[in-house]
Amino acid sequence: MTLSRRELLKTLAGASAVILASPDALLPIPEDLAEAAETAEEWKKSPCRFCGVGCGVLVGLREGKVVAVKGDPEVPVNRGLLCIKGYSLPKILYGSDRYKAPLLRQGNKFVEISWSQAMDVMASKFKEAIQKDGPESVAVYFSGQTTVFEGYAVNKLMKAGIGSNNVEGNPRLCMSSAVAGFYSTFGMDEPMGCYDDFELTDTFFVWGSNFAEMHPILYSRMVERKHQDSNVKIVSLQTFLNRSSDEPADIVAIFKPHTDLAIANAMAHVIVKEGFINDTFIQQHVTFKKGLTGIGYGVEDNFEYGGASETSWKTYKPFVDKAQPISFEEYKKFLEPYTPEYAEKLSGVSADTIRQIARLLGDSRRKAVSCWTMGFNQHVRGTWINNLVYNLHLLTGKIAEPGNSPLSLTGQPSACGTTREVGVLSHTLPGGMFVANPEHRKKAAHIWNVPVEKISPRPGYHAIEMFRALDRGDVKVIWINTTNPFQTLPHAGRYRKGARKGGERFIVVSEVYPSETARHADLILPSAMWVEKEGMFGNTERRTQHWFKMVDPPGQAKDDLWQIVELAKRLELGHLFNYGEAPLHKALFEEYRKFGQGSGKDLAPYDVYAKVRGGLRWPVVEGRETRWRYREGFDPYVKKGEGVRFYGQPDGRAVIWARPYEPPAEQPDAKYPLWLTTGRVLEHWHTGTITRRVLELHRAAPFAPVWISAENAAALGIKTGDSVRVQSRRGEIIAKAQVNGRNTVPKGVVFVPFFDENVLINLVTLDAYDPISKQPDFKKCAVRIEKA
Amino acid sequence: MMVKTLKTVVFFGAVLFCVLVALGGRALSEQATPQQGSKRLPRAYEGAPPLIPHDAEARKGMCLVCHEFGIAGAPITPHPTRNDFCLQCHVGQDLSVKAFPAVPSQEEKRPE
Ligand SMILES: Nc1nc2c(c(=O)[nH]1)N[C@H]1C(S)=C(S)[C@@H](COP(=O)(O)OP(=O)(O)OC[C@H]3O[C@@H](n4cnc5c(=O)[nH]c(N)nc54)[C@H](O)[C@@H]3O)O[C@H]1N2
Ligand SMILES: Nc1nc2c(c(=O)[nH]1)N[C@H]1C(S)=C(S)[C@@H](COP(=O)(O)OP(=O)(O)OC[C@H]3O[C@@H](n4cnc5c(=O)[nH]c(N)nc54)[C@H](O)[C@@H]3O)O[C@H]1N2
Ligand code: SF4
Ligand SMILES: [Mo]
Numbered sequence: 001m002t003l004s005r006r007e008l009l010k011t012l013a014g015a016s017a018v019i020l021a022s023p024d025a026l027l028p029i030p031e032d033l034a035e036a037a038e039t040a041e042e043w044k045k046s047p048c049r050f051c052g053v054g055c056g057v058l059v060g061l062r063e064g065k066v067v068a069v070k071g072d073p074e075v076p077v078n079r080g081l082l083c084i085k086g087y088s089l090p091k092i093l094y095g096s097d098r099y100k101a102p103l104l105r106q107g108n109k110f111v112e113i114s115w116s117q118a119m120d121v122m123a124s125k126f127k128e129a130i131q132k133d134g135p136e137s138v139a140v141y142f143s144g145q146t147t148v149f150e151g152y153a154v155n156k157l158m159k160a161g162i163g164s165n166n167v168e169g170n171p172r173l174c175m176s177s178a179v180a181g182f183y184s185t186f187g188m189d190e191p192m193g194c195y196d197d198f199e200l201t202d203t204f205f206v207w208g209s210n211f212a213e214m215h216p217i218l219y220s221r222m223v224e225r226k227h228q229d230s231n232v233k234i235v236s237l238q239t240f241l242n243r244s245s246d247e248p249a250d251i252v253a254i255f256k257p258h259t260d261l262a263i264a265n266a267m268a269h270v271i272v273k274e275g276f277i278n279d280t281f282i283q284q285h286v287t288f289k290k291g292l293t294g295i296g297y298g299v300e301d302n303f304e305y306g307g308a309s310e311t312s313w314k315t316y317k318p319f320v321d322k323a324q325p326i327s328f329e330e331y332k333k334f335l336e337p338y339t340p341e342y343a344e345k346l347s348g349v350s351a352d353t354i355r356q357i358a359r360l361l362g363d364s365r366r367k368a369v370s371c372w373t374m375g376f377n378q379h380v381r382g383t384w385i386n387n388l389v390y391n392l393h394l395l396t397g398k399i400a401e402p403g404n405s406p407l408s409l410t411g412q413p414s415a416c417g418t419t420r421e422v423g424v425l426s427h428t429l430p431g432g433m434f435v436a437n438p439e440h441r442k443k444a445a446h447i448w449n450v451p452v453e454k455i456s457p458r459p460g461y462h463a464i465e466m467f468r469a470l471d472r473g474d475v476k477v478i479w480i481n482t483t484n485p486f487q488t489l490p491h492a493g494r495y496r497k498g499a500r501k502g503g504e505r506f507i508v509v510s511e512v513y514p515s516e517t518a519r520h521a522d523l524i525l526p527s528a529m530w531v532e533k534e535g536m537f538g539n540t541e542r543r544t545q546h547w548f549k550m551v552d553p554p555g556q557a558k559d560d561l562w563q564i565v566e567l568a569k570r571l572e573l574g575h576l577f578n579y580g581e582a583p584l585h586k587a588l589f590e591e592y593r594k595f596g597q598g599s600g601k602d603l604a605p606y607d608v609y610a611k612v613r614g615g616l617r618w619p620v621v622e623g624r625e626t627r628w629r630y631r632e633g634f635d636p637y638v639k640k641g642e643g644v645r646f647y648g649q650p651d652g653r654a655v656i657w658a659r660p661y662e663p664p665a666e667q668p669d670a671k672y673p674l675w676l677t678t679g680r681v682l683e684h685w686h687t688g689t690i691t692r693r694v695l696e697l698h699r700a701a702p703f704a705p706v707w708i709s710a711e712n713a714a715a716l717g718i719k720t721g722d723s724v725r726v727q728s729r730r731g732e733i734i735a736k737a738q739v740n741g742r743n744t745v746p747k748g749v750v751f752v753p754f755f756d757e758n759v760l761i762n763l764v765t766l767d768a769y770d771p772i773s774k775q776p777d778f779k780k781c782a783v784r785i786e787k788a
Numbered sequence: 789m790m791v792k793t794l795k796t797v798v799f800f801g802a803v804l805f806c807v808l809v810a811l812g813g814r815a816l817s818e819q820a821t822p823q824q825g826s827k828r829l830p831r832a833y834e835g836a837p838p839l840i841p842h843d844a845e846a847r848k849g850m851c852l853v854c855h856e857f858g859i860a861g862a863p864i865t866p867h868p869t870r871n872d873f874c875l876q877c878h879v880g881q882d883l884s885v886k887a888f889p890a891v892p893s894q895e896e897k898r899p900e
Binding site (some may be wrong): 039060062067068070080083084087090091096097105108109110212213214217219220223224227243246247248265436514520521682683692693695696697698699701702740741 | 832834835836837840845847848868869871872873875877878879880881882883884885887888889894899
């Protein structure tokens with residue numbers, strides 16, 4: 001008998017429903033799961049649209065639909081593997097409630113309108129605001145999931161066309177502390193090493209990154225390495241036990257939130273005291289500096305170091321650190337008080353453990369890879385803690401060579417490729433340039449073929465200030481694209497209310513599925529997603545990957561690049577995107593490429609990325625990618641005989657920073673006695689808009705619980721499954737309690753993921769940020785809990 | 789560190805319990821031919837990782853105890869070297885949960 005796969009599964013499903021009538025039986029297999037996919041007719045390459053690991057997938061197509069994916073065995077990132085989110089890619093496009101037509105708010109409902117009406121309304125709102133209140137009254141807020149083409153186009157439209165630097169993206173909530181850390185230490189953004197280091201090292205330091213769940217394929221490369229060689233050691237520093245501290249981690253240290261500053265300095269203390277330093281490396285490649293201290297927390301509008309003079313953006317001065325050179329001796333003196341015993345008092349990690357970890361890092365027979373993600377970046381001293389981990393690698397010379405690498409893990413698939421490299425932020429220009437620098441503006445104006453005066457020298461609002469300005473009424477029109485800020489901004493209650501205060505405010509949201517942000521919109525534009533459009537992403541290890549459009553978006557949905565160009569046309573700025581006969585994507589990329597050429601950010605031609613599975617790691621010089629930057633023999637920018645050169649800095653030397661421990665913005669007290677820390681789970685992507693619509697993922701993690709320690713739960717009479725209220729000075733949510741499970745939080749800490757729109761934990765979080773990077777700290781605030 | 793040891797002990801206990809339940813609660817024929825009367829769930833498409841038809845969290849770290857050689861009627865894993873990270877591909881399912889969104893319409897997301 002020959003059955004199609006579908007028939008076979010239907011039969012099986014039916015059969016098991018009958019036979020499984022035993023008491024311990026699960027529910028019968030529901031029809032919705034029994035729906036089997038047809039086999040693919042054709043396979044095409046693409047990166048996964050989820051995390052910053054950047055796995056390569058082969059997309060299986062049949063009759064104009066995506067029906068399957070498999071891990072691309074040719075792509076070195078994942079070599080044929082994927083995590084469950086990657087395997088779920090075929091279903092993300094086909095949720096039952098995709099937006100299929102533009103929607104305009106009319107009072108309390110949305111009505112369908114045509115695309116030409118929609119774009120006309122949007123353009124007229126932009127024009128009105130610009131005419132009346134100037135270009136600074138309009139803003140765009142994009143994403144690290146935005147493609148390189150889209151990011152480049154919207155940056156050009158705003159900065160070279162409209163003349164406003166109010167261009168931000170969610171990587172401000174995610175990677176800006178990492179970026180500020182790279183600039184202050186190395187003078188240039190992005191990691192020097194790459195994933196190859198995972199197979200070449202023998203010691204891993206995981207600094208408060210739950211990458212077993214958030215960067216799964218990279219985590220599995222670490223575990224495989226450990227399985228191959230029992231000499232490999234894994235140190236996992238966390239604020240709660242999670243899958244990244246499970247087997248096979250060798251040393252697990254649970255520290256009190258924010259005290260990583262003290263631990264890192266204590267490790268440097270041990271490294272210096274016990275003679276683990278690499279003198280030659282320090283003499284040749286390092287300088288020492290200190291900066292401003294007591295720099296504040298950014299909780300007030302128009303926050304300024306030393307206090308705002310006036311609450312007006314016009315007088316606002318962005319924070320600038322004042323670096324002062326110090327000697328190695330002075331640095332040693334600075335480290336003096338950071339004994340492991342002092343760090344133990346602050347962090348709760350024993351002095352012995354701190355010594356043990358420091359010695360592992362110091363041991364000259366061992367190599368060292370450090371990884372971190374939001375534990376470091378979402379930190380009111382995020383720039384500092386990034387600096388401090390580089391200090392450890394610089395003191396020991398374990399950097400920029402195979403197996404020795406501090407590797408800042410990027411969250412989103414193109415926070416690097418788009419937001420950071422294309423400079424889609426309020427203070428940057430493409431190719432690692434800044435709006436405040438006259439030379440940089442000149443170069444940008446030349447490539448963009450606009451008068452240099454068009455590009456404003458003033459940085460625009462950073463993300464938090466942008467939404468504060470919308471609340472105040474200083475920003476009138478905002479376009480939110482590929483991000484869901486009314487679920488993901490800290491202290492979201494204020495910004496959600498601010499958005500609907502009325503007046504001249506007009507909020508445009510480009511979306512694929514109904515989201516919390518779409519609910520707050522005046523105009524919703526239905527977008528194409530992932531392989532419904534052509535795109536390019538850049539991952540953590542400087543790898544740029546391209547994919548072609550493979551299927552049509554549903555209904556009238558249109559891709560975001562088309563929307564940008566249509567807006568430009570209606571603002572009489574269509575010439576910015578007029579490349580004659582040349583295909584638009586290729587023309588945009590070839591123009592963008594000019595920004596990086598010769599500056600250490602060289603990219604290959606468009607046609608190369610279109611072809612090469614897995615793409616290439618920049619700088620790509622004479623067709624060759626770069627695996628280790630700053631090292632002779634690997635990096636074409638380091639000349640023969642130089643050995644190592646941190647060429648981002650004028651003197652070619654990286655900086656070891658004396659950065660002290662300073663307390664967080666808010667700490668538990670008598671009234672709000674618990675730490676709230678927030679984050680993610682494996683199965684869901686951020687606000688769950690996409691992943692919750694995949695039945696298998698939704699059933700694996702149907703709701704966001706609040707993880708609570710057994711001790712705190714017992715004291716409050718709470719059991720797993722009970723409803724509890726989590727309350728801060730800003731707001732509250734109700735969620736189900738969870739004691740243990742995949743995470744185990746220590747006494748005094750609760751953990752809540754932010755994927756669930758019914759558990760809007762950002763109503764509770766605090767909008768304090770690192771004054772240097774302007775990245776908010778979602779990882780700490782004070783709450784109280786009660787049975788609801 | 790203490791917590792970790794404790795966790796491992798709890799795991800072992802849980803697995804032992806599961807093995808006993810699995811061995812005790814089922815007909816012998818069922819163990820030999822797990823396809824019949826199997827709880828195994830349909831895959832999303834050919835090549836997708838199978839979903840876990842039993843509690844996943846409680847058996848974490850112990851997967852290969854059953855799946856390396858097929859103890860207690862467990863299907864033998866085709867890739868036994870992927871130890872310690874099974875759960876990044878295979879996930880458990882609460883089959884009582886309905887598709888999201890419950891009401892498949894944009895009306896549900898009414899404007900603020
Ligand atoms: N499944 C899944 N994967 C994802 C994403 C997703 O939504 N879902 N999102 C992607 C994105 S954009 C990002 S940014 C990453 C986030 O990746 P992660 O940062 O790994 O994940 P989070 O859950 O945000 O944060 C949890 C971690 O923060 C640490 N932490 C908490 N407080 C502190 C502290 O004070 N100091 C230190 N050092 N650590 C602390 C905890 O120990 C824990 O490891 O994940 C990416 N990958
Ligand atoms: N409490 C708490 N809050 C956090 C964090 C935390 O750790 N804790 N982490 C922060 C971090 S690191 C990050 S990166 C942010 C992420 O926060 P967001 O970017 O706000 O979250 P996403 O859910 O990724 O939002 C992307 C939206 O774009 C839509 N979309 C998908 N593809 C497309 C497309 O092609 N075009 C268009 N137009 N739309 C599309 C999706 O449906 C989704 O609604 O959250 C931040 N917020
Ligand atoms: S690890 Fe990240 S990039 Fe790779 S499949 Fe999973 S979500 Fe996609
Ligand atoms: Mo992120």
